[in-house]
Amino acid sequence: MEKLLIKNGIVVDPATDTQVKRDIYIENGLIKEIAYESIGKNGIDINVIDANNLYVLPGLVDMHVHLREPGFEYKETIKTGMEAAIAGGFTSICCMPNSNPVNDCKEVNSFIINKAKSFDLCNLFTIGAISRGNKGLNLANIGDLKHSGAVGVSDDGRPVEDSSLMARALLYAKTFDMPVISHSEDIKLRGKGLMNEGIISHKLGVNGIPSASEEIAIFRDIKLAEYYGASLHIAHVSTKGSVELIKMAKNKGINITFETCPHYFSITEESLLSYNTNAKMNPPLRTMEDVNAIKNALKEGLFDVIASDHAPHSEDEKNTTLDEAPFGIIGLETSLALTLKLYHEKYLSMLDIAKLMSFNPARILKLQNRGGIRNGNIADITIVDPGKKWTYKKENIKSLSKNSPFINKIFKGAALYVIIKGKIFNL
Amino acid sequence: MSYVKKDLISINDLSKSDILYFVETAKEFKKISLQDIKKVPTMRGKTILNLFFEPSTRTKTSFEIAQKRLSADTINLSISQSSVAKGESLSDTILNLQAMKPDAFIIRHYESGAPFFISNITNASVINAGDGINEHPTQCLLDIMTIFEHKKEIKSLKIAIIGDIFHSRVARSDIAGLSKLGAEIYLYGPQTLMPRFINSDNIKIAGSMETAVKEADVIIMLRVQKERTSFYFIPSIEEYRNYFKLTSEILKLASKDVLILHPGPVNRDVEISGSIINSGKTVILDQVENGIAIRMACLYILLGGRHS
Numbered sequence: 001m002e003k004l005l006i007k008n009g010i011v012v013d014p015a016t017d018t019q020v021k022r023d024i025y026i027e028n029g030l031i032k033e034i035a036y037e038s039i040g041k042n043g044i045d046i047n048v049i050d051a052n053n054l055y056v057l058p059g060l061v062d063m064h065v066h067l068r069e070p071g072f073e074y075k076e077t078i079k080t081g082m083e084a085a086i087a088g089g090f091t092s093i094c095c096m097p098n099s100n101p102v103n104d105c106k107e108v109n110s111f112i113i114n115k116a117k118s119f120d121l122c123n124l125f126t127i128g129a130i131s132r133g134n135k136g137l138n139l140a141n142i143g144d145l146k147h148s149g150a151v152g153v154s155d156d157g158r159p160v161e162d163s164s165l166m167a168r169a170l171l172y173a174k175t176f177d178m179p180v181i182s183h184s185e186d187i188k189l190r191g192k193g194l195m196n197e198g199i200i201s202h203k204l205g206v207n208g209i210p211s212a213s214e215e216i217a218i219f220r221d222i223k224l225a226e227y228y229g230a231s232l233h234i235a236h237v238s239t240k241g242s243v244e245l246i247k248m249a250k251n252k253g254i255n256i257t258f259e260t261c262p263h264y265f266s267i268t269e270e271s272l273l274s275y276n277t278n279a280k281m282n283p284p285l286r287t288m289e290d291v292n293a294i295k296n297a298l299k300e301g302l303f304d305v306i307a308s309d310h311a312p313h314s315e316d317e318k319n320t321t322l323d324e325a326p327f328g329i330i331g332l333e334t335s336l337a338l339t340l341k342l343y344h345e346k347y348l349s350m351l352d353i354a355k356l357m358s359f360n361p362a363r364i365l366k367l368q369n370r371g372g373i374r375n376g377n378i379a380d381i382t383i384v385d386p387g388k389k390w391t392y393k394k395e396n397i398k399s400l401s402k403n404s405p406f407i408n409k410i411f412k413g414a415a416l417y418v419i420i421k422g423k424i425f426n427l
Numbered sequence: 428m429s430y431v432k433k434d435l436i437s438i439n440d441l442s443k444s445d446i447l448y449f450v451e452t453a454k455e456f457k458k459i460s461l462q463d464i465k466k467v468p469t470m471r472g473k474t475i476l477n478l479f480f481e482p483s484t485r486t487k488t489s490f491e492i493a494q495k496r497l498s499a500d501t502i503n504l505s506i507s508q509s510s511v512a513k514g515e516s517l518s519d520t521i522l523n524l525q526a527m528k529p530d531a532f533i534i535r536h537y538e539s540g541a542p543f544f545i546s547n548i549t550n551a552s553v554i555n556a557g558d559g560i561n562e563h564p565t566q567c568l569l570d571i572m573t574i575f576e577h578k579k580e581i582k583s584l585k586i587a588i589i590g591d592i593f594h595s596r597v598a599r600s601d602i603a604g605l606s607k608l609g610a611e612i613y614l615y616g617p618q619t620l621m622p623r624f625i626n627s628d629n630i631k632i633a634g635s636m637e638t639a640v641k642e643a644d645v646i647i648m649l650r651v652q653k654e655r656t657s658f659y660f661i662p663s664i665e666e667y668r669n670y671f672k673l674t675s676e677i678l679k680l681a682s683k684d685v686l687i688l689h690p691g692p693v694n695r696d697v698e699i700s701g702s703i704i705n706s707g708k709t710v711i712l713d714q715v716e717n718g719i720a721i722r723m724a725c726l727y728i729l730l731g732g733r734h735s
Contacts, residue, residue: 139662171618
């Protein structure tokens, strides 16, 4: 697709904080021209998308995704993960390093990047490991990871328990201008917990995960970022108490960003009432009070990012007891629709969504020429119809795994087109 | 010129003119090492105890040669075979040795502040030959002497110090000494190995190796120790080699007549390309040579001016 004209769309650009009707002309994968009403371009070689009544957003970036290749290709491959991303409206995804082997060196990093490039699907950026093997015992070769293309480091899936390792990771990564993403959790306090500790865990007779296990760790990480003046991103925030900590950190002007996931503002621990393993994730689904706190925090602009924490597991792995089933749910194909619910409920504007799901992730990970709609930017665009009704059916899931608590849910709002480096994907 | 203090513990105890006095004196003593008969009777009858609580080749040999060339009586205490190994406290060890009436202790210790502690409990002179991560004042003086052999002035020279600044007693002394002489100092290394609290306008932490080296008049490379890979300071020696080594390529950014120093021992192709050393672009061996002169000068100034 060499030339493309997107006509009549409402262009939502968080870079300039504007939302106006514009035409966008794309050539050779770049945004060439943005103009009020019909750009005088026509010809049989130009593709045209009529985006009348549709919202044209900078390509959505999901900065927190688990692909399972290498190592667990039965759960998800790089290819199926990218297909799921496009189906969900994303132009870019960032994959966490907890594959097998762990992405803690340039060999694994290059393998993932090269494999992704061979498919001509969405953009894939890699997050390398903080510690070798994600074991929390010594630093990974963060310089090598940076130089072989990783855009950040994280031990996601596990916390960096040792505060001194975390401190030095922040400093060492800072040397390479590499953002650090923290899975903040006091893992000893979680213990054998498998869902939120509360009335429901008591009712089900299972071990709970105290909200404090998240909050203690977030507080530590805020303090480390503040003390060492390093930039830090906190992944998957789920509790009301954490929101209070975010408020404190933001008020103090600490260089730290926060992410939440759609499930934390959509459903509660009650989803586990039938021992539903497809509602088991870490951090766990919390209470209605927590859900409301997250929604209000999004409204107040306290969060920087919404990411899916897409965590595929096979049906066999989830088809067991709550205890035995692994943590995690898929999210690439429901993330936008769940977020659009907050648009309909007036918690978020379309501009807010463009910030949370494109501009901020691109800024945090320093993805050049992405995250905004302006001349010269890479033509990554997501065209959204907030009114489209659809049902999330298991047979339509592009992800190799089907572990979602949202199957058969009716959604309002979806991406109709995804344009990646000028290439159109008609959804 | 005179210097009235009993000890040399920290560069911070020296004024700018003290530093120049030590260096000027050392210039005179350097001549002795170039003679056929490398000995003068200056320190005859003086007893000097070398107490090295930590392994050392260069510094220990340098002090010993300096003492012998000054005709002092030198005793080396091997700590592993001493009563310290039997559990005697540091202060008891020193008090017992003090009773034998030495004129000076040369102290190398793995703990910061040990020479200072010793200097307070003995009448003898104490010279700090390196304490923990704190200071190595004679190394600083010999570095300054070496720089002065090639540069007229240190004032407003751009001096890059690169490597493990945080754990380096050489860096701490050099920064203090070179600052007193008015140098502009740029520090670079992994942020895990940088000092975090600097309150001096002439000291800057460079954002990259290139920034530190660009137009530098002097580059002081520091040794990175393998044990820094534990305790999370650096991921691996390979990583250090790939991103923090001084290469011929980066060196091109420096001033044309840049001086490259290294306190030794060098890890070739870890912190500095072996080829830079092989091509004679460093003054590492001049530093070693000047080390003897500086240590002779220190002994002369500290012991010569006093009557025991």
